Amino acid sequence: MSEEPVTKKLKADDGASKSNPYLAHLENEKDSTVSNENATGISGIIRHESTAAQANKAEDGPLNPFNGKSLSQKYFDILKVRRNLPVHLQRDEFLKMFQSTQIMVFVGETGSGKTTQIPQFVAYDDLPHIQGKQIACTQPRRVAAMSVAKRVADEMDVKLGEEVGYSIRFEDKTSSNTFLKYMTDGMLLREAMTDPLLQRYSCIILDEAHERTLSTDILMGLIKQVASRRPDLKIIVMSATLDAEKFQSYFNDAPLLAVPGRTHPVEIYYTPEYQRDYLEAAIRTVLQIHASEAEGDILLFLTGEEEIEDACRKISLEADELIRESNCGPLSVYPLYGSLPPSQQQKIFDPAPAPFTPGGAPGRKVVVGTNIAETSLTIDGIVYVVDPGFSKQKVYNPRIRVESLLVAPISKASAQQRAGRAGRTRPGKCFRLYTEDAFKKELNEQSYPEILRSNLANTVLELKKLGIDDLVHFDFMDPPAPETMMRALEELNFLGCIDDDGELTPLGRMASEFPLDPMLAVMLIKSPEFYCSNEILSITALLSVPNVFVRPNNARKAADEMKGVFSHPDGDHLTLLNVYHAFKSPEAQLNPSQWCYDHFLSLRSLQSADNVRFQLKRIMERNDLSLVSTPFEDKNYYNNIRKSLLSGYFMQVAKRMSSRKGYITVKDNQEVLIHPSTVIAQDSDWVLYNEFVLTTKNYIRTVTAIKPEWLLELAPAYYDIEAFKKGNVDVRMGLEAAKAKADRLKKSDSKRSKASYK
DNA sequence: CTGAGTATT
Numbered sequence: 001m002s003e004e005p006v007t008k009k010l011k012a013d014d015g016a017s018k019s020n021p022y023l024a025h026l027e028n029e030k031d032s033t034v035s036n037e038n039a040t041g042i043s044g045i046i047r048h049e050s051t052a053a054q055a056n057k058a059e060d061g062p063l064n065p066f067n068g069k070s071l072s073q074k075y076f077d078i079l080k081v082r083r084n085l086p087v088h089l090q091r092d093e094f095l096k097m098f099q100s101t102q103i104m105v106f107v108g109e110t111g112s113g114k115t116t117q118i119p120q121f122v123a124y125d126d127l128p129h130i131q132g133k134q135i136a137c138t139q140p141r142r143v144a145a146m147s148v149a150k151r152v153a154d155e156m157d158v159k160l161g162e163e164v165g166y167s168i169r170f171e172d173k174t175s176s177n178t179f180l181k182y183m184t185d186g187m188l189l190r191e192a193m194t195d196p197l198l199q200r201y202s203c204i205i206l207d208e209a210h211e212r213t214l215s216t217d218i219l220m221g222l223i224k225q226v227a228s229r230r231p232d233l234k235i236i237v238m239s240a241t242l243d244a245e246k247f248q249s250y251f252n253d254a255p256l257l258a259v260p261g262r263t264h265p266v267e268i269y270y271t272p273e274y275q276r277d278y279l280e281a282a283i284r285t286v287l288q289i290h291a292s293e294a295e296g297d298i299l300l301f302l303t304g305e306e307e308i309e310d311a312c313r314k315i316s317l318e319a320d321e322l323i324r325e326s327n328c329g330p331l332s333v334y335p336l337y338g339s340l341p342p343s344q345q346q347k348i349f350d351p352a353p354a355p356f357t358p359g360g361a362p363g364r365k366v367v368v369g370t371n372i373a374e375t376s377l378t379i380d381g382i383v384y385v386v387d388p389g390f391s392k393q394k395v396y397n398p399r400i401r402v403e404s405l406l407v408a409p410i411s412k413a414s415a416q417q418r419a420g421r422a423g424r425t426r427p428g429k430c431f432r433l434y435t436e437d438a439f440k441k442e443l444n445e446q447s448y449p450e451i452l453r454s455n456l457a458n459t460v461l462e463l464k465k466l467g468i469d470d471l472v473h474f475d476f477m478d479p480p481a482p483e484t485m486m487r488a489l490e491e492l493n494f495l496g497c498i499d500d501d502g503e504l505t506p507l508g509r510m511a512s513e514f515p516l517d518p519m520l521a522v523m524l525i526k527s528p529e530f531y532c533s534n535e536i537l538s539i540t541a542l543l544s545v546p547n548v549f550v551r552p553n554n555a556r557k558a559a560d561e562m563k564g565v566f567s568h569p570d571g572d573h574l575t576l577l578n579v580y581h582a583f584k585s586p587e588a589q590l591n592p593s594q595w596c597y598d599h600f601l602s603l604r605s606l607q608s609a610d611n612v613r614f615q616l617k618r619i620m621e622r623n624d625l626s627l628v629s630t631p632f633e634d635k636n637y638y639n640n641i642r643k644s645l646l647s648g649y650f651m652q653v654a655k656r657m658s659s660r661k662g663y664i665t666v667k668d669n670q671e672v673l674i675h676p677s678t679v680i681a682q683d684s685d686w687v688l689y690n691e692f693v694l695t696t697k698n699y700i701r702t703v704t705a706i707k708p709e710w711l712l713e714l715a716p717a718y719y720d721i722e723a724f725k726k727g728n729v730d731v732r733m734g735l736e737a738a739k740a741k742a743d744r745l746k747k748s749d750s751k752r753s754k755a756s757y758k
Numbered sequence: 759c760t761g762a763g764t765a766t767t
Contacts, residue, residue: 140765140766141764141765168766168767169766169767184765184767186765186767187766190767213765214765214766215766215767303763304763305761306761337762337763338762338763338765339762370763371763371764375765376764391763391764392762392763392764393763393764394763394764405761405763407763450765462767546762547761547762551760551761615767675759675760675761676760677759677761693761693762695760695761696760696761699760699761701760701761
């Protein structure tokens with residue numbers, strides 16, 4: 001149960017082998033390992049017994065200890081910088097702890113160098129290359145995995161993809177030589193599905209654990225289990241916050257090492273009273289900083305695209321006035337949010353404008369961003385942060401099975417992170433637009449981890465595939481609500497992914513291989529039965545990427561008209577299919593970027609859909625799922641596709657209400673409206689929908705017309721009419737009518753077939 | 759008659 005005795009037992013064995021002649025072969029094995037180490041050039045270093053002095057000596061060259069090549073001048077230049085990092089002072093302390101325990105927690109604030117240095121410290125002591133093992137270091141984001149791997153390859157003077165590499169979706173930059181691998185946490189989770197004990201690793205480092213992404217949380221639960229079965233596996237959990245005790249106690253009271261960061265002090269200012277209109281207060285604060293503070297750029301945190309664009313306009317207008325009336329310097333304002341095209345995101349790195357006259361009032365830039373600027377993007381030169389204290393957060397309501405986004409107060413940890421953005425290059429200031437009292441009493445310590453705010457259907461399927469049978473007792477750091485788990489199990493059961501005993505079915509096992517939500521995965525797996533797997537593959541890919549339709553504020557009408565060119569009378573899914581086919585036509589491929597611009601489509605989304613499609617196609621081929629199409633001339637071409645969509649989405653169906661405007665969802669009797677972005681020729685009585693969005697009203701979005709008979713044909717268990725007796729009148733009557741119609745057809749069919757026998 | 763905070767496989 002407890003991990004501690006395991007390490008002790010190993011030590012005892014070591015000792016025992018020295019005195020016990022029957023265990024002498026163990027000593028010999030160890031000796032041969034040592035000579036192996038010498039062969040690779042890390043002289044004198046014995047695995048898990050090294051010191052900082054030995055590592056420093058090896059690092060000093062003249063040859064690269066890992067590949068025997070001579071070290072470059074660049075290497076020595078970087079080495080000087082590395083030795084000045086705060087972590088370096090504690091290398092011995094780190095090694096002692098690493099060597100004496102299986103699991104440790106490492107806390108390092110920003111600027112400590114933990115992400116780049118700790119994996120290298122491990123490499124010099126764990127010597128993965130001589131045992132044919134690897135060190136994994138996980139990151140929540142792809143860009144981080146890539147850029148850190150690049151940096152560390154430079155630091156170790158090796159070619160990226162050789163000794164040091166990275167692995168992210170669509171890109172595996174590793175080779176048989178790779179012993180240090182940066183990867184996304186989602187990627188390690190995928191690997192665990194085929195290698196549940198993570199045998200290829202001798203050490204796993206979970207970085208940025210405080211962010212508590214869905215993948216990190218599942219990995220922590222998994223790794224805690226693996227640790228007790230693999231005493232040889234070392235684990236380091238790295239975090240940036242002071243939340244370390246929680247990680248320590250979760251990992252059986254693992255020891256903690258804390259390293260100071262290196263950032264500049266940030267002065268915090270609070271408002272004396274509550275600000276009713278935080279947007280107005282934010283704009284006012286930005287302008288005050290510009291008018292009265294010393295040189296330095298400003299970062300303002302807001303919640304979403306619309307709010308940001310609005311604030312940018314207002315700030316620019318008011319700044320012009322300040323310039324005219326108060327001799328202020330020039331002010332450039334940049335919006336920053338995820339859906340902004342990369343070229344525009346790049347602009348935030350432009351230098352601030354120069355003063356109008358040399359030595360005059362300073363020129364400045366203001367970046368107005370979402371919390372993308374809190375963790376994902378770092379802008380150097382920010383000296384002033386304006387923090388209204390809100391962000392959009394995902395919430396999941398298991399009762400109506402809907403995920404939605406709500407503007408909510410941030411946590412203390414988030415506020416601290418935001419303030420830190422002002423101290424990256426020199427001392428800064430952070431203006432919090434709430435009272436100190438509110439900060440102390442009203443903000444949560446930490447944000448809710450994602451696992452408590454999501455639909456877990458996909459997570460439960462992953463856990464089942466990972467071999468975790470008892471989900472109720474699975475050791476989550478923060479266990480999700482039982483109702484959320486129940487909903488997930490129920491959904492998977494209806495889909496046929498798990499049976500009534502909670503066991504994974506062959507369909508479920510296959511579905512777990514696809515990087516898709518279960519409903520999409522099931523739809524794709526069943527599509528060959530409907531002779532349209534090629535088409536469903538395209539639609540699935542398009543549903544897995546950000547919206548392909550672009551609708552600029554100044555050209556809404558033109559964009560809507562262009563969308564009309566692709567529209568299909570039966571709804572959005574087939575419209576998406578039309579878009580994809582048009583995009584792949586020779587005409588569009590001649591100049592895809594221009595074609596997308598002309599047709600108000602997102603090139604980025606379409607290209608990424610192409611990537612996803614290719615990946616899904618390979619998984620289908622691996623599972624012997626055939627790629628077929630109904631002949632286009634066949635009258636059932638589109639019907640087959642619509643039925644195939646329904647085979648995965650039969651739980652997301654709505655029926656038009658007879659007494660009122662709008663629709664009612666079949667599963668939860670929710671009144672909904674069809675989202676205005678939907679293209680569908682005539683309002684159909686029955687529709688399936690991809691998404692339920694909760695905003696100003698309840699909307700269903702990405703909708704396709706279906707026939708009620710199909711529900712009985714494709715999901716008879718779910719559409720058992722008895723179960724709807726107490727449900728909505730419209731739904732029940734509709735299903736009964738469909739049943740009667742189906743029965744009539746069956747009768748006449750059997751008559752006909754009897755007739756044909758004569 | 760109109761929405762997407764940020765990630766990820």
